[in-house]
Amino acid sequence: MAATSHPTSAHWGSYQVVVDGGRVVGVRPNQEDPAHSPIMQNVPAAQHHTTRVARPTVRRRWLDHGPGPDPRRGDPEDDYVEVEWETVLDLLARELDRVRTEHGNRAIYGGSYGWGSAGRLHHAQSLVHRFLNSIGGYTRSRTTYSHGAIEVLFPRILGTPIANRMLHRAPSWTQIREHTELLVSFGGLRVSNTWNTSGGRAAQTAGPSMRAASDAGVQYVSLSPLRDDMPDDVKAEWVPVRPGTDTAVMLGLMHVLFTEDLADTEFLDRYTEGADVVRSYVLGGRDEQGNRPGMARTPEWAERVSGVPAAEIRELARRMAEKRTLVNVGWSVQRARYGEQPLWAGLALACCLGQVGLPGTGFACGYGSIGNYGGGSTPLGLPRLPQGDNAVSEFIPVTRIADALLHPGGAYRFDGEDRRYPDLRLVYWAGGNPFHHHQDLKRLTKAFGRAETVVVNETHWTATARHADIVIPATTTLERDDIAASRGDLSVRTMPRAVAPHGQARDEYDTFAALAERLGAGERFTEGRTSSQWLRHIYEQWRSMVARKDIEVPPFETFWNEGRVEMPARVEDEALMGEFRADPDRNALRTPSGRIELFSSTIDSFGDEDCPGHPVWFAGPSVGDRTGEFPLVMVANQPSGRLHSQQDMGAHSRSQKVRDRGPLRLHPDDAAGHGVVDGDVVRLSSAVGSCLAGVVVSDAVSPGVVQLSTGTWYDPSSPDVDCAHGNPNVLTEDVGTSGLSQGCTGQLTRVRLERFADPDDALPPVRAFEPPHGVTGV
Numbered sequence: 042m043a044a045t046s047h048p049t050s051a052h053w054g055s056y057q058v059v060v061d062g063g064r065v066v067g068v069r070p071n072q073e074d075p076a077h078s079p080i081m082q083n084v085p086a087a088q089h090h091t092t093r094v095a096r097p098t099v100r101r102r103w104l105d106h107g108p109g110p111d112p113r114r115g116d117p118e119d120d121y122v123e124v125e126w127e128t129v130l131d132l133l134a135r136e137l138d139r140v141r142t143e144h145g146n147r148a149i150y151g152g153s154y155g156w157g158s159a160g161r162l163h164h165a166q167s168l169v170h171r172f173l174n175s176i177g178g179y180t181r182s183r184t185t186y187s188h189g190a191i192e193v194l195f196p197r198i199l200g201t202p203i204a205n206r207m208l209h210r211a212p213s214w215t216q217i218r219e220h221t222e223l224l225v226s227f228g229g230l231r232v233s234n235t236w237n238t239s240g241g242r243a244a245q246t247a248g249p250s251m252r253a254a255s256d257a258g259v260q261y262v263s264l265s266p267l268r269d270d271m272p273d274d275v276k277a278e279w280v281p282v283r284p285g286t287d288t289a290v291m292l293g294l295m296h297v298l299f300t301e302d303l304a305d306t307e308f309l310d311r312y313t314e315g316a317d318v319v320r321s322y323v324l325g326g327r328d329e330q331g332n333r334p335g336m337a338r339t340p341e342w343a344e345r346v347s348g349v350p351a352a353e354i355r356e357l358a359r360r361m362a363e364k365r366t367l368v369n370v371g372w373s374v375q376r377a378r379y380g381e382q383p384l385w386a387g388l389a390l391a392c393c394l395g396q397v398g399l400p401g402t403g404f405a406c407g408y409g410s411i412g413n414y415g416g417g418s419t420p421l422g423l424p425r426l427p428q429g430d431n432a433v434s435e436f437i438p439v440t441r442i443a444d445a446l447l448h449p450g451g452a453y454r455f456d457g458e459d460r461r462y463p464d465l466r467l468v469y470w471a472g473g474n475p476f477h478h479h480q481d482l483k484r485l486t487k488a489f490g491r492a493e494t495v496v497v498n499e500t501h502w503t504a505t506a507r508h509a510d511i512v513i514p515a516t517t518t519l520e521r522d523d524i525a526a527s528r529g530d531l532s533v534r535t536m537p538r539a540v541a542p543h544g545q546a547r548d549e550y551d552t553f554a555a556l557a558e559r560l561g562a563g564e565r566f567t568e569g570r571t572s573s574q575w576l577r578h579i580y581e582q583w584r585s586m587v588a589r590k591d592i593e594v595p596p597f598e599t600f601w602n603e604g605r606v607e608m609p610a611r612v613e614d615e616a617l618m619g620e621f622r623a624d625p626d627r628n629a630l631r632t633p634s635g636r637i638e639l640f641s642s643t644i645d646s647f648g649d650e651d652c653p654g655h656p657v658w659f660a661g662p663s664v665g666d667r668t669g670e671f672p673l674v675m676v677a678n679q680p681s682g683r684l685h686s687q688q689d690m691g692a693h694s695r696s697q698k699v700r701d702r703g704p705l706r707l708h709p710d711d712a713a714g715h716g717v718v719d720g721d722v723v724r725l726s727s728a729v730g731s732c733l734a735g736v737v738v739s740d741a742v743s744p745g746v747v748q749l750s751t752g753t754w755y756d757p758s759s760p761d762v763d764c765a766h767g768n769p770n771v772l773t774e775d776v777g778t779s780g781l782s783q784g785c786t787g788q789l790t791r792v793r794l795e796r797f798a799d800p801d802d803a804l805p806p807v808r809a810f811e812p813p814h815g816v817t818g819v
């Protein structure tokens with residue numbers, strides 16, 4: 042039989058999979074997507090890989106001893122037992138019932154953070170939430186690993202609608218091309234990051250848009266530890282900055298604006314609250330805690346902290362004041378200890394320039410971080426599966442999962458509240474990989490050891506599945522019918538099933554329906570619909586919703602047969618905060634003062650020492666080698682060759698590895714200083730752990746910095762190191778940005794490096810891609 046082509050969508054875009062003999066043998070980009078991402082090349086190998094979960098599986102020790110804390114959970118030598126579907130469904134329903142009866146539904150942690158897969162119906166996180174809601178609720182999580190500090194800080198200082206708008210729907214690249222003269226980005230504009238958008242886009246537009254803006258004359262300045270955080274073709278100026286010191290540079294820039302009479306005092310008076318406090322802090326009139334005097338934040342001071350020459354800071358400040366300037370702070374910059382500060386200082390800097398609210402200028406956070414930021418059109422709502430109501434009000438900030446499991450009842454701060462961790466007994470994860478995404482993975486293993494039962498739905502035997510007692514095999518997007526749609530995209534597309542399910546994998550919808558049935562909530566979960574009836578239903582609901590906005594889309598049958606519906610380009614591309622600028626009284630922000638709060642009396646009143654009432658400089662743990670033991674800063678950024686940990690065994694991801702290890706990039710001087718060359722394998726150590734990685738020498742990396750991207754599958758099988766494969770999260774520390782937001786801080790860690798092996802020495806094998814003991818794979 043001839044090979045066939047099938048349309049599909051992933052977070053990394055829409056494309057075709059080529060199927061022959063029931064197997065995915067290749068991928069083909071769509072013509073409408075000339076700047077498509079290479080990430081899709083991981084798909085064929087991943088779809089049929091031996092790490093696919095083929096059958097329901099239970100950890101032998103749990104099966105033998107029953108639920109309970111078990112420090113051996115996650116032991117790479119543990120045995121697993123494959124069981125029948127009926128057996129696992131009975132077992133799991135009984136266990137869920139036991140926990141909710143003995144401890145209440147709040148003892149079930151269902152936060153289940155993670156990106157799972159694209160597709161509006163078979164979205165693992167929505168499904169697990171809907172299921173847990175149907176059986177009485179669960180402890181949920183709040184905020185994200187992506188931008189936790191933005192999510193908590195900005196509603197306080199900008200008010201909710203503007204904060205959301207700034208995070209999710211920025212001025213378009215067209216607006217930038219037409220109105221911006223200078224785009225200064227802290228954290229670069231990394232094109233490989235824009236390849237991903239939740240839900241996937243029909244075409245990759247960010248890279249081409251950046252180039253078009255450059256061709257139209259927009260100048261780019263990238264402050265970043267990596268030169269290639271900016272694409273070559275936009276001819277950016279690269280200002281290498283020591284990781285974690287952006288706030289110092291911003292304060293130095295403001296110092297120039299204040300002392301050279303370049304700050305727009307009219308703007309500050311009319312539109313902001315507390316600019317005088319910031320001014321006083323910058324000029325040395327007060328310190329972080331409000332004591333007098335403080336220390337002047339001069340460009341010379343900023344140079345000592347950040348490594349950016351004072352003369353360059355002066356020149357940049359003058360240029361920013363003279364040009365139509367947009368200040369962008371990438372999400373990475375806030376994914377570190379005190380991550381609130383560069384956001385707040387960046388906003389204060391933009392306010393000093395006085396251009397907030399004008400087209401193409403002011404402040405933004407997210408260009409270069411995700412594909413739909415600046416992507417243009419107005420979102421019209423997406424087809425979605427309703428999750429139902431959660432009868433449990435308990436939550437934890439998403440990054441505090443290990444703390445919560447380790448310290449039930451323990452005290453912590455969040456958004457101005459003194460809170461206590463709930464007593465969690467059962468963890469249910471679907472569509473995420475905490476043993477990729479969380480910090481200090483050895484600590485997370487200890488934390489998972491405290492749970493009584495861990496349940497994971499997975500397509501693959503990830504490190505998280507290997508920390509579970511019950512593993513439920515899930516189909517991939519290629520094995521089910523679904524709908525592709527994403528925020529700001531202009532079409533809604535079909536994702537028809539391309540191949541049969543692997544082994545005994547089932548759609549999670551059916552798994553949850555069967556569990557709900559056993560727990561007396563069958564009707565509540567399904568509302569009497571099969572998944573294909575739900576597919577039609579969520580489409581038709583969306584269709585009537587857009588009809589209320591006078592947009593006609595065809596009925597489901599036509600949509601499904603034609604493969605897509607086009608949405609009219611509804612581009613509402615007004616300046617961000619333009620209305621506020623036009624009339625700050627009538628369009629006051631929803632903050633206590635109605636203005637942009639450069640000083641927030643609310644945050645000040647919270648009294649968190651690590652996040653006072655205005656932006657300040659704090660040296661995070663990545664700044665300076667305090668013990669003399671860890672001379673380098675590791676940047677654990679997003680991998681260019683995959684999405685997080687997904688499909689790390691795929692061809693493209695593997696092609697980037699060095700001797701099968703995660704690639705570690707470092708500057709030629711640091712390579713020479715450590716006596717390592719391309720192809721060597723090194724051991725990286727931090728205060729909390731160690732891993733192997735393969736050397737790639739590159740002058741695109743600042744001296745003193747090493748880059749080890751996230752997502753290399755965690756492999757604790759070697760006695761020599763904590764991860765033989767190169768997962769940076771064995772090195773990162775498990776601490777929140779501050780007591781205000783408790784955001785993720787995984788981006789930066791201090792490390793030490795030593796040569797582990799020459800190119801021809803034997804290495805500990807990588808066993809992350811072998812299924813665990815007892816798993817047959819069919």
Ligand SMILES: Nc1nc2c(c(=O)[nH]1)N[C@H]1C(S)=C(S)[C@@H](COP(=O)(O)OP(=O)(O)OC[C@H]3O[C@@H](n4cnc5c(=O)[nH]c(N)nc54)[C@H](O)[C@@H]3O)O[C@H]1N2
Pocket residue numbers: 154155156157158163165186187188376470471472473474475477478479498499500501503515516517518549677678679684685686687751769770773785786787788
């Ligand atoms: N050190 C450090 N750590 C970081 C970051 C950092 O910058 N530095 N970044 C953080 C950020 S921003 C994020 S968003 C997180 C990302 O962390 P995650 O979103 O948890 O990472 P993914 O690898 O995308 O995990 C998704 C999982 O879902 C599984 N999956 C795919 N399809 C399905 C399905 O249909 N059903 C089910 N049940 N499972 C499915 C995949 O196999 C995969 O294991 O990582 C964070 N971690």
Ligand SMILES: Nc1nc2c(c(=O)[nH]1)N[C@H]1C(S)=C(S)[C@@H](COP(=O)(O)OP(=O)(O)OC[C@H]3O[C@@H](n4cnc5c(=O)[nH]c(N)nc54)[C@H](O)[C@@H]3O)O[C@H]1N2
Pocket residue numbers: 186187188227228229231233234235236237264265266267270282283284285286287371372373374376377409410411676677678679680681682683684685788789
């Ligand atoms: N290919 C690919 N794309 C992705 C993802 C993926 O896994 N793979 N993940 C997606 C997700 S969930 C998210 S949240 C976004 C994340 O988007 P970002 O957070 O913007 O992405 P990162 O790659 O973590 O960081 C971007 C760059 O910031 C620089 N940087 C790090 N620390 C500092 C610092 O202190 N100061 C300055 N000035 N620069 C610094 C690093 O050099 C890094 O390359 O990416 C999305 N896009």
Ligand SMILES: [Mo]
Pocket residue numbers: 186187188
């Ligand atoms: Mo993210």
